[in-house]
Amino acid sequence: MGTVGDQLSFFAANRERPILLAGGRITGASAQAEQADILIGTDGRIAAVGPGLASQPDTVRVDVSxxxxxxxxxxxxxxxxxxxxxxxxxxxxxxxQGAREAFAAYARTAGPEDITRRASRTMARCLSRGTTAIRSHINVDKDAGFNGIEALARQREAWSDRMTLQLVAFMTPHPGQDLEWLAGNIDPAVRFADAVGGTPAVSEHPERYMDILFEAGARASKPVDLHLDEHLDPDNVHMHAALDRVERFGMQGRTVFSHISVLSALEPDAARAIMERMIDLDVGAVTLPAANLYLQARDRTKLPPRGLTRVAELLRGGAKIATASDNIQDPFVPTGSGDMLEIARWTLLAGNLMADELRDVHRMITDIPARLMGLGADYGIRPGAWADLVLTDCEDTDTLVAGGPVQSRVLARGRLVSETATVLPQAMAETA
Structure with a gap:
């Protein structure tokens, strides 16, 4: 990558002059990446994209061929x-359930400073690996109170020059906790949040609980993102009831169903009817391979199912489906590095996708979740978007997802925030 690092290290860190990234190749849906220059303004946004952009006198030209x-x-x-x-x-x-109980006990003692410290560490790890936007579900219940959502709302502001952070008010039901507490506290919680969420399958009164969530989202004009049917019990399905509320409250295009593991446990015709209805109502989906592989089917005596939803069918059928980390190093998922390329690989392997769908998996960690989060014109490689970019030495999108880079650089809001490289022996470096 030549002298790219030296030039970017100063100018992209300080954002004193416009930067022209010249000669790079931009990822896309086609097998061949498109060669184009990218002009980044001092405001941290992309000013122009195209081949052969001319440098102005005050522009720093950086060769990224x-x-x-x-x-x-x-x-x-x-x-x-x-x-x-x-x-x-x-x-x-x-x-x-074991993970839920373990965290509920911890949440009673987790203060704002503890939450801020842990969250900041994970956000920094994610940013260093190229993640520039995160949506986080934050428990609001009798155990956690408002500690988490208040602390993360402060983090959202503190990190706004480096990362887009969205918060979901995750109104968490527990056995013995009546819905009156959640109903009485949901509006104050949603004022801190960008979306409303919850988990109907563990509620003692799931339909009333979903009404509370959708009503609050409609009142606040904020989207709904549900943990929906995160299990493999075909007799405990809430997806049609949730889709009914999407229609009733006019939340088409503003609702996401995360997990939906139960689709893989349904007979094909029943699953297909739900998936078609999701597509008709423009409901997005998120698969969480790490959590679903770790937590599901431990009670099975035969070789257990994978625990994921019907990833391949949703993707090939035209649904907007993203993939994401879920939990990182906690009782729900004991591992996690914050590397979305790692999650993309797990998705392809565990989701029964094919090698020729590597580019589609890249879209599941870029364009598709950006649309589901409503990032709009702020996202992407286009004029007006934030200059949130990942530069690597990969040949194309397929190799980026399949194996990842040896060298990479991350720009957030036009600033260089991370550089990583493996030092090669001299003989190898000369031929690389």
Whole structure:
């Protein structure tokens, strides 16, 4: 990558002059990346994109030929209030309920400083690996109170010059916690949030609970993002009831169903009817391979199912489906590096996708979640968008997803925020 790092290290860190990234190749849906220059203004936004852009007298021209340029990665389902608590929250059963109980106990003592410290560490790790936008679900319940959502609202502001952070008010039902508390506290919680969320399958009164969530979203004109049917029980399906509320409250195009693992446990015709209805109502989907692979089917005596939803059918059928990290190093998922390329690979392998769908998986961590999060004109490689970019030495999008880079640089809001490289022996470097 030549002297790219030296030039970007100063100018992109300080944003003192416009920067012209010249000669790079831009990721896209086609097999062949498009060669184009990218002009970044001092405001951190892309001013122009196209071949052979002319440098102005005050412009710093940086030769990035040999670089593949992707828009920043989008992780649209995390739990930053839970991240990094693994050592404090043992989950001996390895189940979803075991994880819920473990974190509920910890949440009673987790103060704002603890949440901020852990969340900041994970956000920094994600940013260093190219993630420039995160949507995080934050528990609001009798255990956690408002500690998490208030702390992360402050983080959203503190990180706004480097990352887009959206918060979901995750109104969490627990056994014995009546819905009156959630109903009485949801509007104040939603004022801190960018979206409304919850998990109907564990509610004692799921239909009333969904009404509370959708009513609050409609009142606040904010989207709904549900943890929906995160299990493999075909007799416990809430998807049609949720879709009924999408229609009733006019939330078409503003609703996301995360997990929906149960689709893989339904007979094909029943699953197909739900998927077609999701597409008709413009409801997005998010698969969470790490959590679903770890938590699901531990009670099975035969070789267990994978736990994911019908990823391939949703993607090929035209649904807007993204993939995301979910939890990072907590009782729900004990691993996690914040690397969306790693999640993309898990999605392809566990979701029964094919090698010729690597570019589609790249869209599942870029364009698709950006649309589901409503990032609009602020996102992408186009004039007016934030200059949130990942520059790598990969040949094309397929190789980026399949194996990842040896060298990479991350720009956030036009500033260089991360550089990583493996030092090669001299003989190898000369032929690389």
């Amino acid at each position: 040999g670089n593949l340029i992707s828009p920043g990665f989008v992780d649209m389902h995390q739990h930053l209030d839970k991240t990094g608590v693994l050592r404090f929250t043992p989950n001996p059963s390895g189940t979803l």
